[in-house]
Amino acid sequence: DTAVSQTPKYLVTQMGNDKSIKCEQNLGHDTMYWYKQDSKKFLKIMFSYNNKELIINETVPNRFSPKSPDKAHLNLHINSLELGDSAVYFCASSGRDRGGEQYFGPGTRLTVT
Amino acid sequence: KQEVTQIPAALSVPEGENLVLNCSFTDSAIYNLQWFRQDPGKGLTSLLLIQSSQREQTSGRLNASLDKSSGRSTLYIAASQPGDSATYLCAVRGGQGGSEKLVFGKGTKLTVNP
Numbered sequence: 417d418t419a420v421s422q423t424p425k426y427l428v429t430q431m432g433n434d435k436s437i438k439c440e441q442n443l444g445h446d447t448m449y450w451y452k453q454d455s456k457k458f459l460k461i462m463f464s465y466n467n468k469e470l471i472i473n474e475t476v477p478n479r480f481s482p483k484s485p486d487k488a489h490l491n492l493h494i495n496s497l498e499l500g501d502s503a504v505y506f507c508a509s510s511g512r513d514r515g516g517e518q519y520f521g522p523g524t525r526l527t528v529t
Numbered sequence: 530k531q532e533v534t535q536i537p538a539a540l541s542v543p544e545g546e547n548l549v550l551n552c553s554f555t556d557s558a559i560y561n562l563q564w565f566r567q568d569p570g571k572g573l574t575s576l577l578l579i580q581s582s583q584r585e586q587t588s589g590r591l592n593a594s595l596d597k598s599s600g601r602s603t604l605y606i607a608a609s610q611p612g613d614s615a616t617y618l619c620a621v622r623g624g625q626g627g628s629e630k631l632v633f634g635k636g637t638k639l640t641v642n643p
Contacts, residue, residue, distance in 0.1 A: 459633040460633070520572045
């Protein structure tokens with residue numbers, strides 16, 4: 417009964433490739449997020465979707481394109497991967513209850529070689 | 530622009546000690562503040578959420594306080610255990626109904642020695 421799940425957990429790929437990370441939540445939340453945690457462990461918002469609509473885009477390169485087919489899913493597609501994209505990507509979700517408390521997935525460790 | 534600072538960056542204590550982790554933020558107009566725990570190679574686990582109208586929240590051995598006017602929050606851990614070893618992250622959410630994003634500090638890495 418995982419609340420927020422991500423696949424894959426690990427992703428190793430070469431520069432220039434295109435890859436996708438999938439996220440699903442079974443909490444019935446309306447809002448989903450993508451965060452990036454860099455090598456210094458600093459966690460920063462990338463995107464947020466509410467009911468399948470983009471509400472936050474934090475000046476992320478347009479090689480990153482989130483897609484929300486429904487409010488339980490938020491996928492992240494990355495084109496033309498670069499070395500600097502290596503990081504851990506976390507998906508999260510929140511609802512209207514509990515003050516909008518955010519619940520995080522286990523993370524996807526992306527390594528670009 | 531909201532900035533969140535956590536001090537200290539790392540802390541090592543013997544088992545059984547009570548300890549305090551500090552978090553400060555530059556813009557006091559917050560909607561709420563959330564404390565998380567992150568274990569190595571794992572995701573974030575939400576520990577406590579304090580609304581802007583609240584002063585503190587408690588869960589078991591954890592107590593989080595919020596002083597919005599001074600831009601500070603503390604996480605108090607009583608009777609620390611080796612299992613408490615992790616990185617603790619503080620994050621604030623914007624005011625006026627809450628812009629959806631959380632702004633995170635860089636965390637405090639806690640080690641509790643047996």
